[in-house]
Amino acid sequence: MHFSNSTSRPCGWLRYRRLISGASAAIIAGTLVIVGGVTASPSSATNGAKPSITISVNDAPLSLDPAESVNDADQQIFNDLAYEPLIILNSNGDLVPGLATSWKYANSSDKTFDLTLRSGVRFSNGQHLTAAAVVRSINWMKKAEGPEVVYVNNVASAQAIGPLTVRLHLVQANPVIALLLTQRFVFGGIIAPSGCANPKILGTTTEGAGPYKLDAAATIPGSSYVFVPNPYYYDKSAIHFSTFTVDIIANAQTALSAVESGEVAYADGAWATAAAAKQHGVAVYSTLCGYYGVFLLDRAGVLVPALKSQDVRRALNYALNRVGITTAVFGPYGSPNDEVSIPGYEDEGYLPSLSNYYTYNIAKAKQLLARAGYPHGFTMTIAAVASLGDGVELAEAVASDWAKIGVTVDIKTYANLSAAIGPVVSKQIPAFMDNYDAQPMFIEASQLLAKYAGLFNIFESTDPQLTSLIAKGYASTTSGSAAVAAAWGAVESRVVALGWEIPIATGADVYFASSALKGIAVSPTSFTPNPEDWYY
Amino acid sequence: MWKALLHRLLISIPLVVSVSMVTFVLAALTPGNAARTILGLTATKAQLNALEKSLGLDQPLYIQYWHWLVGVLHGNLGNSIFTGEPVSRILNAGLPITLTLVVAAVGGALIVGVPLGIVSARRSGAIHHIVDTFSLAGFAIPSFWLGLLLVVGFSMELHWFPASGWISPGASLGGWLRSLVLPVVTLSVGGASLIAKQTRDGMLDVMSQEYIRALRGRGLLVRSIVYKHALRNALPNVVTLVGLYVVGLLLGTTLVENVFALQGLGSIAVQATSQHNLPVLEGAALYFTLIVVVTFTIVDLVRLWLSPKLRSNSGL
Numbered sequence: 001m002h003f004s005n006s007t008s009r010p011c012g013w014l015r016y017r018r019l020i021s022g023a024s025a026a027i028i029a030g031t032l033v034i035v036g037g038v039t040a041s042p043s044s045a046t047n048g049a050k051p052s053i054t055i056s057v058n059d060a061p062l063s064l065d066p067a068e069s070v071n072d073a074d075q076q077i078f079n080d081l082a083y084e085p086l087i088i089l090n091s092n093g094d095l096v097p098g099l100a101t102s103w104k105y106a107n108s109s110d111k112t113f114d115l116t117l118r119s120g121v122r123f124s125n126g127q128h129l130t131a132a133a134v135v136r137s138i139n140w141m142k143k144a145e146g147p148e149v150v151y152v153n154n155v156a157s158a159q160a161i162g163p164l165t166v167r168l169h170l171v172q173a174n175p176v177i178a179l180l181l182t183q184r185f186v187f188g189g190i191i192a193p194s195g196c197a198n199p200k201i202l203g204t205t206t207e208g209a210g211p212y213k214l215d216a217a218a219t220i221p222g223s224s225y226v227f228v229p230n231p232y233y234y235d236k237s238a239i240h241f242s243t244f245t246v247d248i249i250a251n252a253q254t255a256l257s258a259v260e261s262g263e264v265a266y267a268d269g270a271w272a273t274a275a276a277a278k279q280h281g282v283a284v285y286s287t288l289c290g291y292y293g294v295f296l297l298d299r300a301g302v303l304v305p306a307l308k309s310q311d312v313r314r315a316l317n318y319a320l321n322r323v324g325i326t327t328a329v330f331g332p333y334g335s336p337n338d339e340v341s342i343p344g345y346e347d348e349g350y351l352p353s354l355s356n357y358y359t360y361n362i363a364k365a366k367q368l369l370a371r372a373g374y375p376h377g378f379t380m381t382i383a384a385v386a387s388l389g390d391g392v393e394l395a396e397a398v399a400s401d402w403a404k405i406g407v408t409v410d411i412k413t414y415a416n417l418s419a420a421i422g423p424v425v426s427k428q429i430p431a432f433m434d435n436y437d438a439q440p441m442f443i444e445a446s447q448l449l450a451k452y453a454g455l456f457n458i459f460e461s462t463d464p465q466l467t468s469l470i471a472k473g474y475a476s477t478t479s480g481s482a483a484v485a486a487a488w489g490a491v492e493s494r495v496v497a498l499g500w501e502i503p504i505a506t507g508a509d510v511y512f513a514s515s516a517l518k519g520i521a522v523s524p525t526s527f528t529p530n531p532e533d534w535y536y
Numbered sequence: 537m538w539k540a541l542l543h544r545l546l547i548s549i550p551l552v553v554s555v556s557m558v559t560f561v562l563a564a565l566t567p568g569n570a571a572r573t574i575l576g577l578t579a580t581k582a583q584l585n586a587l588e589k590s591l592g593l594d595q596p597l598y599i600q601y602w603h604w605l606v607g608v609l610h611g612n613l614g615n616s617i618f619t620g621e622p623v624s625r626i627l628n629a630g631l632p633i634t635l636t637l638v639v640a641a642v643g644g645a646l647i648v649g650v651p652l653g654i655v656s657a658r659r660s661g662a663i664h665h666i667v668d669t670f671s672l673a674g675f676a677i678p679s680f681w682l683g684l685l686l687v688v689g690f691s692m693e694l695h696w697f698p699a700s701g702w703i704s705p706g707a708s709l710g711g712w713l714r715s716l717v718l719p720v721v722t723l724s725v726g727g728a729s730l731i732a733k734q735t736r737d738g739m740l741d742v743m744s745q746e747y748i749r750a751l752r753g754r755g756l757l758v759r760s761i762v763y764k765h766a767l768r769n770a771l772p773n774v775v776t777l778v779g780l781y782v783v784g785l786l787l788g789t790t791l792v793e794n795v796f797a798l799q800g801l802g803s804i805a806v807q808a809t810s811q812h813n814l815p816v817l818e819g820a821a822l823y824f825t826l827i828v829v830v831t832f833t834i835v836d837l838v839r840l841w842l843s844p845k846l847r848s849n850s851g852l
Binding site: 056060062063064068145146147149200203204220221222223224247248249250251253254255257258260261262263280415416419421422 | 566572573574575583586587616618619620621626629684687688691692695698699700701702794795796797798799803804807810811
C-alpha cells in the first residue's frame with residue numbers, strides 16, 4: 001500500500017488544481033459583478049435636466065412632524081425641504097418673504113401681528129394655502145406641545161381676518177415674532193389642513209408647501225430620506241434637484257469619508273476634522289453660532305454652598321484660561337467669550353465692551369475665594385454629556401484650570417442628554433457643561449435667566465436687579481432699536497457681573513461639502529445652511 | 537432529529553419571555569423617558585405628566601409589559617412612540633441588512649478560516665506560526681478600528697468601495713455587493729481567526745487518534761483521510777463556535793453599522809435605546825432573541841448531521 005506523505009513538496013499542489021481553478025473563476029466572476037456595479041457618484045447623477053443630490057446629517061429626526069421637531073441643524077434640513085415657513089431667514093440674517101409676502105404690527109403695542117399670504121400657493125397634496133390653513137397649523141403646533149412649543153406659545157391665538165390675511169395675538173409685546181416665524185424656530189413652517197386633521201401621518205410623511213416632498217416609498221426611516229420636487233411649489237426655478245436624498249451617517253469620520261469619496265455632497269462637520277477635510281479638497285463652511293460653557297444651576301447654594309457667593313462665581317470665571325481652552329479645543333472655530341450672547345447680536349444684548357471682562361487671573365480668583373470664606377477651595381460636580389461633541393473634553397479643561405485655585409471638580413459623564421436630564425431636573429447636579437445656540441436676549445431671558453426658566457434655572461435663582469432689568473428689556477420692545485439694544489445690554493452686563501454663568505467660548509458650527517455644490521452660506525444669526533439655496 | 541428540534545423550540549419560549557422582561561425592566565430603569573425625549577429640555581412638569589399619561593408611561597411597569605406581551609401574542613409589536621410607524625415595519629426594514637452582514641461574515645470567516653486551519657494542522661513550522669499570528673491579530677483588532685482603516689484605504693484613497701450606505705440588490709446587484717465588501721471584511725476577520733484556530737486544534741486532536749493511524753495504515757489517500765474523516769469529526773466543535781460567533785456578530789454589527797452608516801437591527805436598537813422608544817427596543821430584543829434561537833437550532837441540527845455519535849447519544 002502506498003500513501004502520500006502529508007509533507008510532500010510542490011507536486012502536491014497539483015491536487016488542488018480543481019480547487020484553485022474553481023476559486024479563481026468565482027473571484028473573477030465576483031469582481032466582474034462588483035465592478036459592473038460601479039456607477040457615477042450619486043451626487044452628480046442626472047435625471048433629465050436636473051441632477052440629483054445626496055447629503056448626510058448626523059441624526060435622524062425623531063419625527064417628520066414639524067410640531068415634534070427641534071430647531072437643530074439636522075432637523076431643520078428636513079423642515080426646510082418640505083415645509084416653507086411664513087417668513088424666510090436668509091443666510092445674511094435678513095427676513096424675506098416666504099409663504100407670507102408682507103407683515104407688520106397692527107398697532108403700536110406690538111401685541112398684534114398681521115401677515116399677508118402669497119396667493120396661489122398649494123401644499124404638496126394639492127390643498128390651497130389660506131389664512132384658515134395657517135391658523136389651523138399654528139393651533140396644531142400649540143396643541144402638540146412639542147419641544148419647541150415655548151416659541152409657539154408667544155402666540156396667544158391666531159385669527160383669519162381675510163382669505164389671505166392672518167392676525168396673531170401675542171402674549172406680550174414681542175419684537176422678534178417675525179424671526180420666530182422663520183424656518184429657524186420651526187413653527188413658521190405651515191402644515192396642510194389634512195395633516196393637521198390627521199397628525200399621525202406627519203410622523204412618516206410630509207404635508208408642507210416647501211419645494212420638495214417626501215417620497216415615502218423610497219425612504220428608509222432612520223437611514224435614508226428621499227425627497228422629490230413638490231409639483232405645486234410656487235417657484236419652480238428654485239427647485240434645483242430631481243431628487244434630494246438625506247442619509248443618516250452618525251459617525252463623523254464616516255460622514256467625512258463619504259464627502260471625500262463623493263458619495264454625499266454635504267455633511268455635518270467637526271472642528272477636529274476640518275483641517276483634514278480641507279487637505280482633501282472638501283469645502284468647509286463655518287459660522288459662530290452659540291456659546292459653550294458651564295451652566296451654573298445651584299446659584300442658591302443648595303448642593304454647593306460656595307456657589308451662592310457672587311465672589312465665588314466671579315472667582316471661577318477669573319480662573320478660566322479661556323484663550324488656552326479655546327485654542328486647544330476649538331482651534332480656529334471658536335473665540336473666547338465671557339458673555340451669554342455672541343458677536344452678531346449687538347442689537348440684542350451682546351456688548352463688545354464686555355469681552356475680556358474676566359481676564360485670566362489666578363491671583364484675583366484666589367483673592368475672591370478667600371474673601372468669600374473659601375481660601376482652600378471646595379468641591380463641586382459638573383455633568384457632561386459624552387454625545388454632545390467636546391463636552392467632556394471642555395469639562396476636563398475647566399477642572400484642570402480650577403484645580404489651580406483649589407476647586408476640585410468631579411465630572412459626572414452621561415452617555416446622552418436623556419440620561420443627564422433626569423438628575424438635572426431633580427436638582428442633583430449643581431452645574432453642567434453645554435452649549436447654547438445664540439438667540440435674541442428677548443428669548444434668552446425667558447429660557448436662561450428667568451426664575452421659572454426651567455432646565456437652565458432649575459433651582460429658580462433670582463436677583464432683584466436682574467429681574468428688574470429683564471422687565472425693562474421687555475418694556476423696551478416698542479421704544480426703538482437703540483433702546484432695545486441698551487436695555488438688553490444692561491441685562492448682559494448684570495449677568496456677567498453676577499457671574500451668573502461661566503461661558504468659555506463662542507463656538508462655530510462646521511459643515512463639509514463638495515466643492516461642486518454652490519449656494520451654501522451661513523452667518524451667526526442664520527447658522528444652518530438652507531438646502532433650498534443649493535445648486536450645482 | 538425532530539425530537540431535538542422540538543426540545544430546542546420548547547426551551548426557547550421561556551428564553552424569549554425572560555429576555556423581553558429583562559429588556560423592559562432595564563429600559564425602564566434607565567434615566568429619562570420618551571416623553572422627555574419628545575418634549576425636550578424646556579418642557580414643564582405638567583406637560584411631561586400629560587404626555588406620559590397619554591403614552592401610558594405613567595402606568596406600573598408590569599401593566600405596560602403585560603400590554604406589550606398581549607400585543608405580541610396577537611402578532612402586534614406595537615408602534616413607534618415618535619413616528620407611529622408599526623414596529624414590525626421598522627425592524628423588517630433593518631432585518632435584511634443585519635442578516636446579510638451576519639450570513640456573509642460567517643461565510644467569509646468559514647471560507648478563510650477552515651482552509652487556514654486545515655493547512656496549519658497539516659503543516660508545521662512557518663505556516664503554523666503564520667496562522668497563529670493571524671489568529672491572534674484577527675481576534676485582537678477592534679472591529680470599528682479596522683472598519684475605519686478599510687474606509688480610509690479602500691474608499692477614500694483607492695475609491696474601490698463606498699464608505700457608507702446600503703444599496704438594495706434590487707436597485708443594483710453590483711452596487712449591493714460593493715456596499716457589502718468593507719463591512720463584511722471588517723466583521724469576518726475576527727471570526728476567520730477564531731475558526732482557523734478551532735479548526736486547527738480540532739484537526740490536530742482528531743489526526744492524533746488511533747483510527748486515523750489505522751486509516752493511513754490501510755493506504756487511504758491523505759486527502760481522503762483529512763477531508764472525509766478528520767475534518768468531519770473536527771467540524772462539530774467548529775460549528776458550535778460558529779453559533780457563538782453569530783451571537784457575537786449580532787453585537788459586532790451594531791458597531792459596524794455605525795461605522796458604515798447601515799440601518800440594520802443594531803442601529804435601530806441603539807437609536808431606540810437612546811430615545812427610550814420602548815416598543816421598538818422590545819421588538820428589537822425579540823428579533824435578536826429569535827435569531828439566536830434559530831442559530832442554535834441550526835447549530836444543533838448540523839452537529840447531529842455531522843456526527844453519528846451525537847445522533848446516537850440523542851436517541852436518534
